[in-house]
Amino acid sequence: MLDLKVNGEFPKRIMVQGEAGAGKTTFCAKIAWDWVEGRHFSHFVWVLIVPLREFKQHSIGEIAKSYLPQNNPATVSQITEYIRSNPDKVFIAFDGLDEVSFKIMPTDQMQLQPSQPCVTSSEACGSSSETGDIGLVEILCSDQLASCPVLVTTRPWRAVEIRSDGDLMKLYTFIRVEGFNRENLSVYIYKYFPKNDDKANQLIQFTSENDVISENMAHYPIYVAMLCLMWKELDEQKLKVMKSLKSFSQIFKEMIAFLKEHYAQKKVKKVGSPSFLSYLKKIDELLGPIAKQALNGLLENTLIFGEDDFQICPESKETACKVGILSQEDRITTSIDIHKRDAHVQLPVFFPHKLFQEYMAGVHLASLYESDRNAFNMLIEQVVLPRKNEFRYLLYFTVSQNKSIATYILNSMLQGLDIDVHVGRELPIIVGYYADVSRLDIAVGRELSFIVDVAFESQDPDVAVLVKDRVSSKEIALTISDGMTAHTVAGYAFIGPHVVSLRIDRSCGPTMSLDVAEIICSMPSLKKVCLQYEFCGHQCFFETLARKGKESKVSGSSTIVMYMYV
Numbered sequence: 001m002l003d004l005k006v007n008g009e010f011p012k013r014i015m016v017q018g019e020a021g022a023g024k025t026t027f028c029a030k031i032a033w034d035w036v037e038g039r040h041f042s043h044f045v046w047v048l049i050v051p052l053r054e055f056k057q058h059s060i061g062e063i064a065k066s067y068l069p070q071n072n073p074a075t076v077s078q079i080t081e082y083i084r085s086n087p088d089k090v091f092i093a094f095d096g097l098d099e100v101s102f103k104i105m106p107t108d109q110m111q112l113q114p115s116q117p118c119v120t121s122s123e124a125c126g127s128s129s130e131t132g133d134i135g136l137v138e139i140l141c142s143d144q145l146a147s148c149p150v151l152v153t154t155r156p157w158r159a160v161e162i163r164s165d166g167d168l169m170k171l172y173t174f175i176r177v178e179g180f181n182r183e184n185l186s187v188y189i190y191k192y193f194p195k196n197d198d199k200a201n202q203l204i205q206f207t208s209e210n211d212v213i214s215e216n217m218a219h220y221p222i223y224v225a226m227l228c229l230m231w232k233e234l235d236e237q238k239l240k241v242m243k244s245l246k247s248f249s250q251i252f253k254e255m256i257a258f259l260k261e262h263y264a265q266k267k268v269k270k271v272g273s274p275s276f277l278s279y280l281k282k283i284d285e286l287l288g289p290i291a292k293q294a295l296n297g298l299l300e301n302t303l304i305f306g307e308d309d310f311q312i313c314p315e316s317k318e319t320a321c322k323v324g325i326l327s328q329e330d331r332i333t334t335s336i337d338i339h340k341r342d343a344h345v346q347l348p349v350f351f352p353h354k355l356f357q358e359y360m361a362g363v364h365l366a367s368l369y370e371s372d373r374n375a376f377n378m379l380i381e382q383v384v385l386p387r388k389n390e391f392r393y394l395l396y397f398t399v400s401q402n403k404s405i406a407t408y409i410l411n412s413m414l415q416g417l418d419i420d421v422h423v424g425r426e427l428p429i430i431v432g433y434y435a436d437v438s439r440l441d442i443a444v445g446r447e448l449s450f451i452v453d454v455a456f457e458s459q460d461p462d463v464a465v466l467v468k469d470r471v472s473s474k475e476i477a478l479t480i481s482d483g484m485t486a487h488t489v490a491g492y493a494f495i496g497p498h499v500v501s502l503r504i505d506r507s508c509g510p511t512m513s514l515d516v517a518e519i520i521c522s523m524p525s526l527k528k529v530c531l532q533y534e535f536c537g538h539q540c541f542f543e544t545l546a547r548k549g550k551e552s553k554v555s556g557s558s559t560i561v562m563y564m565y566v
Helices: 024-037 060-066 076-085 107-111 123-127 136-138 157-164 165-173 182-192 197-209 210-214 219-234 236-243 248-265 274-299 315-322 354-371 374-387 392-399 404-416 419-423 439-458 462-469 486-495 510-520 537-552
Strands: 013-017 048-050 092-097 151-155 172-176 429-431 474-479 497-505 529-531 563-564
Touching: 013 157, 024 048, 024 092, 024 151, 048 060, 048 236, 060 076, 092 136, 107 419, 136 151, 151 157, 157 165, 157 172, 157 419, 165 172, 165 182, 182 197, 182 219, 197 210, 197 219, 197 392, 210 486, 219 236, 219 248, 248 274, 248 315, 248 354, 248 392, 274 315, 354 404, 374 404, 392 404, 392 439, 404 439, 404 462, 429 439, 439 462, 439 486, 462 486, 474 510, 486 497, 486 510, 497 510
Parallel strands: 013 151, 013 172, 048 092, 092 151, 429 474, 474 497, 497 529, 529 563
Antiparallel strands: none
């Protein structure tokens, strides 16, 4: 990264994008470790790693002070003045922009919007004109420390805020954390199973043959760690079940079940006995309040909790920590000054990763469908769907809990898909890249793909029919390119919509090859298939076409033209 140059210089603002679990936080930790070890970044006097979810109410001086020993005499104002006077000697990494809710807006833009209430940088991040300290938003939008190198990590949806502001976009250089490549993945798995190459090879084969996992999970360290742990501990029967998993929700459901059973075995040795099953039920009951707190926190962008947040359910918090769904830090912090000790010390409580919080939040949100339907409807219609890009994984995990819930949510999403107004009754829905297509048409295609992704997580055939029927009046021109994930392709194969044109601009692994072959053989509406020169299908693609071609549902009156560019 240090070799990165923009106009011949190292950029002053870098936006690092990556999906959940891609290793953004690990990337920041690696920067700090390399600096401490003197491997890289040694020309900086100070490298500050700032987890935004923890320090969102602090100023940069307060954060820097918190990293010093308590007996260090330097004051916040002295530290702030040093950073202000030596910006080129300080490197700041803000981790998790998507985990805080404050809006990044330069001061001059705030002054142009006096009639609209907004949170200023001072209010959001502890900047004070009296102390002369510097708020985090002031740094993010370059109102302060413009010449100080600053790196920001975020999930992609939050980067839109920067990209949509012309002035801010010019300040930032955008890069992406891709996670593990195939070589990294193999090295990690072999290290996890140092004395069992057979087990390691089986897991590597599993991750490479399932495209949904290889594309959407195997790149990301958190998923790989989960898969390794389960692969190590599960018996042959459960491993067989695991090999059939297709979705994010299925993986997390199995992982949470594994953690609960692993903990229960410490209390009740006889697995499967009535007492063991009874203990599992007790764990589920104790985790109920944790799921509720997960949803409340997620909706308010709260990812770190205090012990007081669980004061009415201390046994639930303790059990969740022992199971592995919650963690509690040993170090002491307060919400105002880390070096001041209040009478009541709060130890931070948090989920190991935001995905764990999102899964538990989905469990509680789904439970409201039966226990408080009005609250459920309000949250879905007024909170979650209006911010669906932010709550993508919450939607995934919620629809996977129950067919009725999935039906309700997909109905609501489909009502917002106004295909006739945007596309026109005679034109097809454009999904994927096509030249000379309006932004509105592309937007409808993206919206449909989002719906298809959510429906796929339900894994319910009736939900698939619901989506298919809603768009049955429209023809779909589907392009499968590098920008479309295996998850989305699997979703279209699962839904089976009215596709009339299929174009493939990318290589396909085993699972995606099967899904594409299924689309070709099972959609009566299909008239044209174009395999571009980028296409490289797995052997099973051609085997499936040969086997299923005679049973194809494609209409005999249709003409399928397959172009091969070589």
